[in-house]
Amino acid sequence: MQFFPVAQSREPQKNEADFPRKLKDRLVIVLFLLPALVLFITFVIYPIFRSIYFSTFNWKGFGPAVDYVGLDNYRKILTDTVFLKAIKNVLIIITLSLGLQLPLALILAVMVGRDLPGRSVFRTIFFLPYVLSEVNTAIMWMLLYNADPERGFLNAIMTLLGLQPVAWLADMNIVIYAIFFTLTWKYFGFHMLLYLTGLQNIPKEIEEAARIDGANAVQNFFRITLPLLSSTLKTSVYMSILGSIQQFIIVWVMTRGGPVNASETMATYMYRYGFVRFQLGYGSAVAIIMFLFCMIFSLLYQALTRKPDYLTGL
Amino acid sequence: MTRKIFSLISVLLVAALFLTACGAAAAAEPAAEAPAAEEAEAPAEAPAEKVTVTWWHISTKDPALSDWQKMADDYMAAHPNVNIEITVLENEAFKTKLTTVMQSGEVPDIFQSWGGGTLKEQIDAGLLKDITADLDADGGAWRDTFAPGALAVFSADGKNYGVPWDMGMVGWWYNKDLFAQAGITKTPTTWTEFLEDVQLLKDAGITPISLGEGDTWTGMHIWSYLATRIGGEAAFTAAADRSGSFADPAFVQAGVELKKLIDMKPFQDGFLGANHDEMQATFGNGKAAMELSGQWAPSVQRANAADGVGVANLGMFNFPAVEGGAGDVTDVIGGGNGFAIGKDAEPEAVDFVKYLTSKENQTIIAASGTGIPVVKGAEAGLTDPNLLLVQQSFAAANYFQLYYDQLLPSAMGGIINDSVQKLFAGTATPEEVAAEIEAGAKEQF
Numbered sequence: 001m002q003f004f005p006v007a008q009s010r011e012p013q014k015n016e017a018d019f020p021r022k023l024k025d026r027l028v029i030v031l032f033l034l035p036a037l038v039l040f041i042t043f044v045i046y047p048i049f050r051s052i053y054f055s056t057f058n059w060k061g062f063g064p065a066v067d068y069v070g071l072d073n074y075r076k077i078l079t080d081t082v083f084l085k086a087i088k089n090v091l092i093i094i095t096l097s098l099g100l101q102l103p104l105a106l107i108l109a110v111m112v113g114r115d116l117p118g119r120s121v122f123r124t125i126f127f128l129p130y131v132l133s134e135v136n137t138a139i140m141w142m143l144l145y146n147a148d149p150e151r152g153f154l155n156a157i158m159t160l161l162g163l164q165p166v167a168w169l170a171d172m173n174i175v176i177y178a179i180f181f182t183l184t185w186k187y188f189g190f191h192m193l194l195y196l197t198g199l200q201n202i203p204k205e206i207e208e209a210a211r212i213d214g215a216n217a218v219q220n221f222f223r224i225t226l227p228l229l230s231s232t233l234k235t236s237v238y239m240s241i242l243g244s245i246q247q248f249i250i251v252w253v254m255t256r257g258g259p260v261n262a263s264e265t266m267a268t269y270m271y272r273y274g275f276v277r278f279q280l281g282y283g284s285a286v287a288i289i290m291f292l293f294c295m296i297f298s299l300l301y302q303a304l305t306r307k308p309d310y311l312t313g314l
Numbered sequence: 315m316t317r318k319i320f321s322l323i324s325v326l327l328v329a330a331l332f333l334t335a336c337g338a339a340a341a342a343e344p345a346a347e348a349p350a351a352e353e354a355e356a357p358a359e360a361p362a363e364k365v366t367v368t369w370w371h372i373s374t375k376d377p378a379l380s381d382w383q384k385m386a387d388d389y390m391a392a393h394p395n396v397n398i399e400i401t402v403l404e405n406e407a408f409k410t411k412l413t414t415v416m417q418s419g420e421v422p423d424i425f426q427s428w429g430g431g432t433l434k435e436q437i438d439a440g441l442l443k444d445i446t447a448d449l450d451a452d453g454g455a456w457r458d459t460f461a462p463g464a465l466a467v468f469s470a471d472g473k474n475y476g477v478p479w480d481m482g483m484v485g486w487w488y489n490k491d492l493f494a495q496a497g498i499t500k501t502p503t504t505w506t507e508f509l510e511d512v513q514l515l516k517d518a519g520i521t522p523i524s525l526g527e528g529d530t531w532t533g534m535h536i537w538s539y540l541a542t543r544i545g546g547e548a549a550f551t552a553a554a555d556r557s558g559s560f561a562d563p564a565f566v567q568a569g570v571e572l573k574k575l576i577d578m579k580p581f582q583d584g585f586l587g588a589n590h591d592e593m594q595a596t597f598g599n600g601k602a603a604m605e606l607s608g609q610w611a612p613s614v615q616r617a618n619a620a621d622g623v624g625v626a627n628l629g630m631f632n633f634p635a636v637e638g639g640a641g642d643v644t645d646v647i648g649g650g651n652g653f654a655i656g657k658d659a660e661p662e663a664v665d666f667v668k669y670l671t672s673k674e675n676q677t678i679i680a681a682s683g684t685g686i687p688v689v690k691g692a693e694a695g696l697t698d699p700n701l702l703l704v705q706q707s708f709a710a711a712n713y714f715q716l717y718y719d720q721l722l723p724s725a726m727g728g729i730i731n732d733s734v735q736k737l738f739a740g741t742a743t744p745e746e747v748a749a750e751i752e753a754g755a756k757e758q759f
Contacts, residue, residue, distance in 0.1 A: 060435060060723070060724075060725070061413040061416065061417055062413075062416050062417070062435050062436060062438075062439035062441065063416075063417070063419070063439040063440070063441070142589075146584070146592070147582070147583045147584020147587070147588070148582070148583065148584070148596070148601070150601075151595075151620075165583065167583050167584030167586070167587060168584075168587070169528070169584065169587035170528070170583075170584040170585065170586035170587030170588065171586075171587075172586075172739065172741075175587065255528060255587060256528060256529070256530075258528055258530070258586075258587070258735065259527065259528065259586040259587055259735065259738075259739050260732075260735055260736050260739040260741050272728070275409075275410060276724070276728050277724055277725040277727075277728035277729070278413065278724040278725060279725050280413075
């Protein structure tokens with residue numbers, strides 16, 4: 001737990017000034033932190049408080065906010081069926097991500113983590129979608145999902161197979177799943193990479209020892225690999241859930257939260273009010289609610305997952 | 315674990331330092347520019363005081379981009395004391411950035427505007443300059459050059475705060491070949507005829523209408539046209555000034571008539587999720603017989619068509635009249651572009667706008683197909699037959715209705731667009747849609 005082990009080894013050298021060593025160290029730390037801290041306060045902390053202030057006004061963004069409405073915006077948001085629909089959609093995305101996307105990433109990580117021929121090629125291919133920008137991804141999938149079989153790749157295949165074409169993004173019952181598929185395609189590579197790093201940190205000896213003791217591959221995976229991967233899994237689940245709560249770009253580009261709010265997420269709801277309808281006070285209130293969601297989740301998650309890390313013993 | 319955290323923190327710190335560096339550089343740039351500009355013109359010893367005019371526009375593509383730049387350069391050459399600083403922004407970025415600077419009360423001298431509700435909000439916040447006197451100077455010399463309907467879009471309570479440079483309208487674009495294939499010999503003039511033609515097209519196995527309802531405003535235009543045909547100017551004016559209501563019979567009836575059309579299933583598959591580009595692509599590829607769209611339609615169709623050419627035999631007709639409706643078949647719904655004048659604009663800025671909207675410059679805009687000119691005589695520059703069609707329809711109109719979602723405050727526009735979409739999705743009745751819009755209006759006005 002020593003941050004500056006080097007400093008200690010130089011202890012014998014006499015201090016030039018009678019400056020207490022510890023204080024000097026602290027000063028250095030503070031100085032190094034200062035630029036980041038200033039930026040953090042200006043661009044994160046201050047805007048949050050500014051948003052809280054604006055969220056109590058009915059404000060359109062022109063001139064100063066004067067029409068004070070108290071907590072009215074919050075009351076409206078939390079009783080708006082569209083916002084509740086957005087929360088439901090976020091929960092759908094979270095459930096599917098944890099149930100399908102992350103297991104898929106884990107399976108692939110275990111597969112390409114082995115000494116298979118051409119595994120680096122697969123690793124690159126799987127990671128590629130994550131490198132692509134969100135907007136590119138969304139536009140590409142809009143083209144693939146196009147309802148016209150002559151232009152949409154997926155529907156072209158469906159017609160080839162003798163199936164009816166599906167209006168993926170136009171059907172209010174399907175659209176959220178179509179978007180989830182795109183999200184999975186985009187993000188599974190990232191989680192796979194996290195798992196790969198985690199897998200590399202597991203000492204080979206432990207698995208070998210288990211194998212010698214007669215554990216088969218399945219036992220090895222569930223009894224050795226998975227528990228030792230727990231800290232990576234924690235990070236991955238955390239990022240997946242936070243990402244789902246904040247999901248915006250792909251949804252907005254592909255459907256604008258439509259048709260008729262069928263694929264609305266909290267972030268598209270915020271954007272709709274903040275920057276389409278320019279009700280910036282209302283939009284700020286949505287942002288604050290999202291912020292609270294994320295913060296409460298983070299704190300709860302931290303508290304609930306504080307289990308021993310087998311590898312470092314922390 | 316500790317080491318991981320430590321390296322993570324170092325990375326963050328380095329990133330933060332980079333950010334500070336970028337921020338500082340960006341901040342330093344304009345500061346460095348300003349003295350340089352002053353130095354450059356000091357030897358010129360211009361008698362007139364140096365004036366800087368800031369101009370934000372959204373024409374990110376040629377020919378408009380170069381045309382605007384050339385006009386500014388020409389003006390600066392003729393007026394050495396005026397320095398015109400142009401900021402070109404993409405449409406959405408422009409709206410966001412404009413809102414941000416307006417919050418601080420710093421308004422560009424000249425900026426892109428669509429008039430209507432947003433302009434009204436800017437006027438109410440005291441951010442715009444009243445240029446009525448400039449328009450009326452010399453016996454209204456400048457004012458008289460404009461088409462009155464177009465100029466009115468940039469005014470409120472009899473005062474002008476901007477001028478138009480392009481004004482168009484929405485109408486039904488149709489594929490003449492597909493109409494002939496379905497045996498339709500003349501374009502419909504009444505809503506009943508229109509619905510009959512839709513049926514004829516369906517019977518011939520042709521998708522009658524291309525629609526991109528994922529972008530909500532595309533379908534809203536059909537609804538607002540029906541409301542204009544049924545209720546006329548009076549219904550909308552009453553609803554907007556709150557002596558009437560958006561739940562009035564005209565608006566409910568518009569929904570009922572629209573529902574008749576929707577129930578015939580005249581749109582392409584997946585229209586509910588399609589965006590505006592996809593709508594133009596479907597029509598441009600000859601996969602649908604009609605679309606309700608504005609003066610931009612021919613060029614956007616071409617851009618989105620697979621062959622890059624679009625529909626060979628393209629025509630346009632006015633939105634048909636609804637039997638018994640108060641509105642006239644020549645009334646048009648449209649809108650266009652203009653220049654709004656910021657509150658701190660110097661007289662030079664107004665003079666420059668006068669230059670931009672001169673007949674010569676308007677002819678350039680017309681000739682390049684950038685827009686439909688609003689200054690009398692400049693339409694001679696129009697060479698595109700499709701734009702001429704729009705210009706003629708527009709010129710023949712007795713009543714000009716600005717787009718609902720532009721005339722009304724942006725919040726109201728959003729509510730109308732989102733509510734009407736429910737009709738297309740079949741999740742609300744015409745009465746419910748009208749009631750929802752009225753509920754929004756009660757809150758917004």
